[in-house]
Amino acid sequence: MKLPDSLRLTIRNFKVNSDPGTIMFMLGLPTLYLLVLGFMYQSLIPAVTFNNINVSYTDFLMPGIMAMEVMTAGTVGGSMLWSDRRFFMFEQLLVGPFNRLSYLFGLILVSLIFSIIGNAIMLVIFYLFVGKLIFTTVGLIYSILTLFIGTIIFTSIYLIISIKTKKMQTYNTITIVLFFVVDFTSSAFYPITDKTPYGLRLISYANPLTYITNITRNTLVFSSLSGVLSEFLVLTIATVIVFGVALKLYDGVKPGM
Amino acid sequence: MDAISVNNLRKTYDNKKYAVDDISFNVKSGEIYGLLGKNGAGKSTTIKILSTLIKKTSGNVKILGLDINNSMDIRKRIGVVQQDLSFDLTSVERNFKIYGLLWNVKKELLKSRMEELMEIFDLNKVRKNNIMDLSGGQKKRVQVAREFLHDMDLLFLDEPTVGMDPIVRRKLLDYIKMRAKNGLTVLFTTHIMEEADYLCDRIGIINSGKMIIEGNSGYLKENFGGYKTLKLDLNGDIDDLTKNELISMNVNLKNENNKLLITAKNIDNIIPEIIKTVEKHGYNIIKLNMDQSSLEDVFFEVVN
Ligand SMILES: Nc1ncnc2c1ncn2[C@@H]1O[C@H](COP(=O)(O)OP(=O)(O)O)[C@@H](O)[C@H]1O
Numbered sequence: 001m002k003l004p005d006s007l008r009l010t011i012r013n014f015k016v017n018s019d020p021g022t023i024m025f026m027l028g029l030p031t032l033y034l035l036v037l038g039f040m041y042q043s044l045i046p047a048v049t050f051n052n053i054n055v056s057y058t059d060f061l062m063p064g065i066m067a068m069e070v071m072t073a074g075t076v077g078g079s080m081l082w083s084d085r086r087f088f089m090f091e092q093l094l095v096g097p098f099n100r101l102s103y104l105f106g107l108i109l110v111s112l113i114f115s116i117i118g119n120a121i122m123l124v125i126f127y128l129f130v131g132k133l134i135f136t137t138v139g140l141i142y143s144i145l146t147l148f149i150g151t152i153i154f155t156s157i158y159l160i161i162s163i164k165t166k167k168m169q170t171y172n173t174i175t176i177v178l179f180f181v182v183d184f185t186s187s188a189f190y191p192i193t194d195k196t197p198y199g200l201r202l203i204s205y206a207n208p209l210t211y212i213t214n215i216t217r218n219t220l221v222f223s224s225l226s227g228v229l230s231e232f233l234v235l236t237i238a239t240v241i242v243f244g245v246a247l248k249l250y251d252g253v254k255p256g257m
Numbered sequence: 258m259d260a261i262s263v264n265n266l267r268k269t270y271d272n273k274k275y276a277v278d279d280i281s282f283n284v285k286s287g288e289i290y291g292l293l294g295k296n297g298a299g300k301s302t303t304i305k306i307l308s309t310l311i312k313k314t315s316g317n318v319k320i321l322g323l324d325i326n327n328s329m330d331i332r333k334r335i336g337v338v339q340q341d342l343s344f345d346l347t348s349v350e351r352n353f354k355i356y357g358l359l360w361n362v363k364k365e366l367l368k369s370r371m372e373e374l375m376e377i378f379d380l381n382k383v384r385k386n387n388i389m390d391l392s393g394g395q396k397k398r399v400q401v402a403r404e405f406l407h408d409m410d411l412l413f414l415d416e417p418t419v420g421m422d423p424i425v426r427r428k429l430l431d432y433i434k435m436r437a438k439n440g441l442t443v444l445f446t447t448h449i450m451e452e453a454d455y456l457c458d459r460i461g462i463i464n465s466g467k468m469i470i471e472g473n474s475g476y477l478k479e480n481f482g483g484y485k486t487l488k489l490d491l492n493g494d495i496d497d498l499t500k501n502e503l504i505s506m507n508v509n510l511k512n513e514n515n516k517l518l519i520t521a522k523n524i525d526n527i528i529p530e531i532i533k534t535v536e537k538h539g540y541n542i543i544k545l546n547m548d549q550s551s552l553e554d555v556f557f558e559v560v561n
Pocket residue numbers: 256257270271276294295296297298299300301302303
C-alpha cells in the first residue's frame with residue numbers, strides 16, 4: 001500500500017520533530033502554565049465572571065492554553081521548512097518523489113497533527129486536575145474550526161518568518177520573542193475589557209491568539225455565543241490573508257539557487 | 258535508448274554569464290559517465306537541471322526518454338546525491354528509516370538494504386549517533402549510502418567522494434561499478450581525474466560551462482596524457498623573441514606568480530634544449546621543478 005506523498009512527508013516531519021525539546025515546548029510549558037500558574041493565581045482571583053456566570057481562574061485559563069498549543073504547533077511546520085532549507089533536505093526532497101505542493105501540505109499537516117495531539121493531551125490533564133468544559137454542538141463546532149484555522153494562521157506566520165530569515169540565531173530569537181509577546185498580549189491569561197489600557201487593547205485585538213482564545217472560551221467555558229461569530233469571521237479573514245502571503249513567499253523560494 | 262540526452266543546454270543564473278554554455282552529451286543506459294571539471298566549471302548546475310531541481314534556460318534535455326518538464330515522472334525513477342550535505346536532524350539509523358519511508362521502500366527490504374549499506378559504508382559504529390555529531394566525511398557517507406536504499410534507473414552523484422578517506426572512497430567506487438554492472442546508469446562528477454579514470458566508461462571534461470572534449474579514458478589519455486609542466490623561476494620576464502623560440506618547440510607557455518610554466522607532451526626529452534634557449538637569451542634559472550599535475554590540469558593548460 002502506498003501512502004500519498006504529503007502523508008509520507010507528514011510522518012517524516014512528525015518523526016523528525018518528536019524530539020524531547022519539542023515535546024517539552026509543546027506539553028511541558030502549557031502544563032506548567034495551567035497547573036502552576038493557574039492554581040497559584042487562583043488564590044488571587046477567586047472567580048471570573050462573564051454573562052453572570054462565575055468560573056474558576058483555571059477554567060478561565062484553559063482556552064488560553066489551548067490557543068497556545070495551536071501557536072506552538074504552528075512553529076513546527078515553520079521550523080521544519082527552516083531546517084530543511086538550512087540542511088538541504090528541501091533540495092533533496094524536491095529531486096525525490098515529491099513536488100512543492102505536497103511538501104507544503106506536509107508542513108501544514110504536521111502542524112495540525114501536533115495541534116490535535118497537544119490539545120488532546122492538555123484536555124486530559126485539564127480533566128484530571130482541574131475541571132470540565134461545556135460541550136454544546138455549536139460550541140464544539142466553533143471550537144474545532146477555530147483551533148483548525150488558528151493552526152493554519154500560526155503555521156503561515158512561522159512559514160513567513162522562516163522564509164524571510166537566513167540565520168539560525170535570528171530565526172530562534174524571533175520565534176522565542178514572538179512566542180512570549182503573542183502569549184502575553186493576548187487574552188490567554190486575562191480578559192481584555194474596557195478597563196484594559198487602550199494601547200494594550202489595540203495590540204490584543206491585532207493578535208490572533210486573542211480571537212482563538214475568546215471563541216473557545218466563550219463557547220466551551222461560558223457557554224455563550226455572544227460576539228463569537230464576528231470574532232470567528234475576523235480570524236478567518238486574517239487567516240486567508242496571512243496564508244495567501246505565505247503561499248506567495250513560498251512560491252518564491254527557489255531550491256538549488 | 259539513451260538514459261540521458263542533452264542538446265545545446267544553457268543555463269544562466271544572472272542573465273550575464275552562462276554557468277552552462279551550450280553543452281550536449283548522451284549517456285547510454287547502464288553506462289557510467291563522468292563529468293570532470295574544476296570548481297565553477299558548471300558540473301553542479303548541469304546535475305541540478307538534469308535532476309529537475311532547477312530549470313534550464315534553453316536547450317533540450319531528455320531523462321530516461323522523458324522530456325525534462327515531466328519532473329514528477331522523472332523524480333520517481335532517479336536517485337540524486339547532491340554536492341551539499343543533506344540530512345534530517347536525527348540519528349543515522351533514523352535518517353535511513355525515514356528515507357526509506359519517503360521512498361516507500363517495503364519494511365523488510367529496507368531493513369536488509371540498510372544493514373548492507375551500513376556495512377559497506379562502514380557506518381555501524383555511528384548508526385545510533387545524531388548526524389550532527391558526525392565528521393564531514395561520515396555525513397557524506399550517510400548521504401551517499403542513503404540514496405541506495407531505494408530503487409532507481411538513473412543515479413546522479415555530484416562529487417560524492419569529497420571528504421572520504423581512500424579506503425571508503427575505493428569501496429564506494431567499486432560499489433557504483435557493481436551497481437552499474439547490474440544495469441544502473443550513473444552520472445558522476447568529480448574534479449579528480451584518477452577517480453573518473455577508475456570509474457567511468459566515458460568522460461566529458463567541462464570548463465567555464467562548455468564541454469571541451471568527450472571520450473573514454475583511453476582516448477583522453479592517448480591524446481592528452483604524458484603531459485607535464487616545467488616550472489622555471491627566472492631572473493626576469495622573458496622577451497617575445499625567447500617566447501617565440503620556445504613556442505616553436507611545440508610547448509605551451511604560461512606565466513604564474515612570476516614563474517614561467519612550460520607544458521608539453523614528453524617534456525623530459527626537450528628539457529636540455531629549453532634550458533639552453535633560456536640561458537642563451539641571457540636569463541638565469543634560479544629554480545626549476547617539474548609539476549606532477551594531474552591529467553586534467555594539463556588538459557586545461559593545453560586547451561586554454
Ligand atoms: N545560485 C547561483 N547563483 C548564481 N551563480 C551561480 C549559482 N550557482 C552556481 N553559480 C555559478 O555558476 C557557475 C557554475 O557553478 P557550478 O555549477 O556550481 O560549478 P561546479 O559544480 O562545476 O563547481 C559558477 O561560476 C558559479 O559561480
